[in-house]
Amino acid sequence: MFSVNRSTTRPPAPRTRVRLTDGVFDVPSDNRQRGQIGEVLRRVKAVSEKWLCGLLDDKTLGIVIPPNQESRGISKEKFVNLLEFAEEELGVDRVVAVFEKSGVSMTEGFPKTLRYVGFRIMAPEVIPEPLSPQDHFAMCYRV
Template sequence: YSIVCVIFSSELSSVLNFKVTHRVGVVAKEWRWVMVDPKTLALIIPIDQNPKSISRERFVSLLEYCEEELGVERILAVFNRPEMSEGFPRTLRYVGFRVLPPDAVPTPFSSDNFFVMSYHV
């Protein structure tokens, strides 16, 4: 996928950046994250993510951490559109993620290049 680095938000301290990176890595070491705005965290997920390799408990724990510790109101799951398949996005629908319409995809993502799902906490 094309976004491969964690963008250190000015909203978060470096210690908190480390904690979030660790929490995301506990769910899946290949995942990355970025704060889109002070209330929105985006998870950059490889499209070939095998749903069976993700612990539901760890994923739910990450969602809870984002809500309780970071105070985010929305979590985005972001996938490269050219490589899009149904696999993991289908699984995310079962835990409450919904597809964002193209005109609602936030910067820095482009609806031409990314498929984005949203979860409101």
């Protein structure tokens, strides 16, 4: 779905226990998050079957959204429930929506919809690893 560029000039993030969620990101985890990843996946898939997710680090939930995502098929209630779960149960500080740069407009479509609910465009230099700023566009929501 997207390539991960691991040859960046940023120093590698410290890794503790490394595991995979749904095959998207390698992440460190604590016991609380490890026990809840199945529930995170269930909630993400309830919003959209096409979405993928994983923890970028202990405090960041990443959601990979297809560039052609339409707002129409998304349940606002289920999306809000996902954000609340991320904050209250998963204990993350932010949710990052990730798009492939090719095929997505930062000012139209689903990225525009996310801006209305509080997501902000991330500058390329602060896009978290393992994402490549050359290949990905990201938006952040602070919970």
